[in-house]
Amino acid sequence: MTESTGPEAAQGSRSSDRSAGTNVLCGVLLGLGLVAFVDETVFHQLLHWHHFYDRAGSGAGLVSDGLFHAFSWFATVAAGFLYARLRREHAVRWRSLVGGLLVGAGFFQLYDGLVQHKLLGLHQIRYDVDLVPYDLLWNLSAAVILVAGAVLLVSARSRAS
Amino acid sequence: MTGGHATGGHSTAGHVVGGHATGGHVVSGSTVVAAALLVPAVAYGVAVLRARGRGRAWPWWRTVFWLAGLAAAAVVLAGPLAERAHTDFRVHMLGHLLLGMLAPLLLVWAAPVTLAMRALPVGAARALSRALRSAPARVLTHPVVAAVLDVGGLWVLYRTGLYAASTTDPALHLLVHAHVLLAGCLFVASIAGPDPAPHRSPPVLRAAVLVLATAAHDILSKTIYADPPDGVTAAAAEAAGQLMYYGGLPVELALAVLLCREWLGRGRAGSRQAGPHGVGSRRTRPHRAGSRGVGPRGTVLGRAAHGVGRP
Numbered sequence: 065m066t067e068s069t070g071p072e073a074a075q076g077s078r079s080s081d082r083s084a085g086t087n088v089l090c091g092v093l094l095g096l097g098l099v100a101f102v103d104e105t106v107f108h109q110l111l112h113w114h115h116f117y118d119r120a121g122s123g124a125g126l127v128s129d130g131l132f133h134a135f136s137w138f139a140t141v142a143a144g145f146l147y148a149r150l151r152r153e154h155a156v157r158w159r160s161l162v163g164g165l166l167v168g169a170g171f172f173q174l175y176d177g178l179v180q181h182k183l184l185g186l187h188q189i190r191y192d193v194d195l196v197p198y199d200l201l202w203n204l205s206a207a208v209i210l211v212a213g214a215v216l217l218v219s220a221r222s223r224a225s
Numbered sequence: 226m227t228g229g230h231a232t233g234g235h236s237t238a239g240h241v242v243g244g245h246a247t248g249g250h251v252v253s254g255s256t257v258v259a260a261a262l263l264v265p266a267v268a269y270g271v272a273v274l275r276a277r278g279r280g281r282a283w284p285w286w287r288t289v290f291w292l293a294g295l296a297a298a299a300v301v302l303a304g305p306l307a308e309r310a311h312t313d314f315r316v317h318m319l320g321h322l323l324l325g326m327l328a329p330l331l332l333v334w335a336a337p338v339t340l341a342m343r344a345l346p347v348g349a350a351r352a353l354s355r356a357l358r359s360a361p362a363r364v365l366t367h368p369v370v371a372a373v374l375d376v377g378g379l380w381v382l383y384r385t386g387l388y389a390a391s392t393t394d395p396a397l398h399l400l401v402h403a404h405v406l407l408a409g410c411l412f413v414a415s416i417a418g419p420d421p422a423p424h425r426s427p428p429v430l431r432a433a434v435l436v437l438a439t440a441a442h443d444i445l446s447k448t449i450y451a452d453p454p455d456g457v458t459a460a461a462a463e464a465a466g467q468l469m470y471y472g473g474l475p476v477e478l479a480l481a482v483l484l485c486r487e488w489l490g491r492g493r494a495g496s497r498q499a500g501p502h503g504v505g506s507r508r509t510r511p512h513r514a515g516s517r518g519v520g521p522r523g524t525v526l527g528r529a530a531h532g533v534g535r536p
Contacts, residue, residue, distance in 0.1 A: 116467055117447045126444055134439035137474070138432065141481040145489035152491075 083155040084224060088217065090146040091164020095213075097140030098165070099172045100133065128180055132172070159220035166213025173206035258399065259303035262295045269337065272344035281343050287335045294331030297323045298406055311392060314457045318465035319472070324402060325379070326476040329409030334483075338420035354421075363424045368434040371415040375408040376441045383445060389455040412438070417483035428488035435484060439477045446470040 107114040117126075150156045177199065269291045273283050300306050301320040310317040338357070342350050356362060364370055382388050382401060391398045414420065416431050450466025453459055 130440040130444035134436045138436050138481045142485050145485040
C-alpha cells in the first residue's frame with residue numbers, strides 16, 4: 065500500500081488502531097471470564113474435583129483467588145458491553161477478538177495452574193490421585209492456548225498493516 | 226381471614242421452640258423497627274403523588290423497587306426469619322445478603338433523592354441539593370470510604386467478637402443491622418447510583434473499588450468457612466460461608482452491569498452528574514447537557530433528543 069498522508073488518513077488509522085485495541089481488550093476480558101466460568105462450573109460444581117476452600121496454602125493464595133474471582137466476573141460483564149459497542153460501530157475484527165480471547169484464557173489458566181495451584185498451594189486440581197499428569201495436561205494446554213492466541217494476534221496485526 | 230390458624234398445632238414432635246427471654250425481647254424491638262419502615266414507604270408514595278401532581282411522570286417500577294427494598298429489610302428485622310437468625314448462623318447470613326446487598330440495591334435504584342427533588346418545595350429541594358454537595362456528603366459517598374464502611378464493617382463484625390456480642394445485646398444488634406443497611410446503600414450509590422452525585426468519581430476508580438470490595442467479600446466468606454466466628458458451629462459456618470460467596474454474586478453482577486452500562490454502554494456519558502432530571506427518562510436524557518447548575522425544577526428535559534453522535 066502507498067503511504068497516505070494528511071489529517072484524514074492519520075485520523076482514520078488512529079481510530080482503526082483504537083478499535084483493534086478494543087477488539088483485543090474485549091477478547092482478553094472474555095477469555096478471563098470464560099476460564100473462570102469453566103473452572104467454577106466444571107471443576108467445582110460438576111466434577112467436584114476442586115474444593116471451595118481446602119484450608120491449605122497461604123493468605124496470599126486466598127487473596128489472589130478472591131481477586132481473580134471478582135475480576136473475572138467484572139471482566140465478563142465489561143467484555144459484553146465492549147462487544148456491543150464494537151457491533152454498533154461495525155468494528156468487530158474476529159482475528160483480534162479471538163486472539164485476545166485465547167491469550168486471556170491461556171494466561172489465566174497458566175496463572176491458575178502454576179502460581180495459584182503450585183506456588184501458593186491454594187488448592188489442587190484433584191485430590192487423592194497422582195497429580196503429575198493432571199498438572200502437566202493443565203499447564204501444557206494453557207501454554208498451547210496462550211501461544212495460539214499470540215499467533216492469531218500477530219497475524220491480525222500483519223493483515224491490518 | 227386465617228387468624229386462628231397460626232396458633233394451632235404446629236409443635237412438631239413435642240419440640241418447643243420458645244422460652245428464650247432475650248430473644249423475645251430482641252424480636253419485639255425489631256418489630257417496632259420494621260413497623261417504622263412503613264414511614265419511608267408512605268413518604269415515597271406521597272412524594273410520587275406530589276411529583277405527578279406537578280406533571281412530572283415517575284416510572285412505576287421505581288416505586289416497586291422502593292417497596293421491595295423495604296420489604297427485604299423488614300423480613301430481616303422482624304418475623305420468623307429474624308427469629309431463626311438468632312439461633313441459626315446460615316439464616317443470619319441469608320439476612321445479611323438481604324439487608325446488606327439486595328435491599329440497598331433496590332432502595333438506591335428507587336432513586337429517592339431524585340424523587341425528593343421533584344416533590345419537595347423549591348426551598349427544601351435547594352437545601353437537599355446543598356447538603357449533597359457538602360464536604361461530609363462528598364467524603365461519605367466516595368467509593369473507597371463507602372467500600373471500607375460496607376465490607377470493612379463486615380470484617381469487623383465477623384472477625385472480632387462483635388458478632389457474638391451482637392447476638393446477646395439487642396441494642397448492639399439493631400445498630401449492626403442499621404449499619405449494614407446504610408453502608409450498603411452508600412456503597413451502591415457510590416458505585417452506580419441513579420441519583421444526582423455532584424462528586425461522582427471516574428468510572429475506572431469505581432470499577433476498581435467494586436472489584437476489590439467483591440474480592441474482600443469473597444475472601445471474608447472463605448475465612449468464615451474455614452474459621453467460624455465465636456459461638457458458631459463448623460457445619461453452620463461452612464454452609465454460611467458458601468451462601469455468602471455465591472449468594473452475593475447476583476448483586477455484585479448487577480452492580481457491574483449498571484456501572485458498565487453507564488461507562489461503556491450506549492450513552493457513555495463520562496460525566497453523569499446529571500441533575501434531578503437524568504433519571505426516570507434514560508432514553509430522552511440529553512447526554513452531556515444538564516450536568517451543571519440545575520435547580521430543582523429546571524427545564525432540561527424538554528429539549529431532549531439532540532443526537533450526540535460521537536465524532
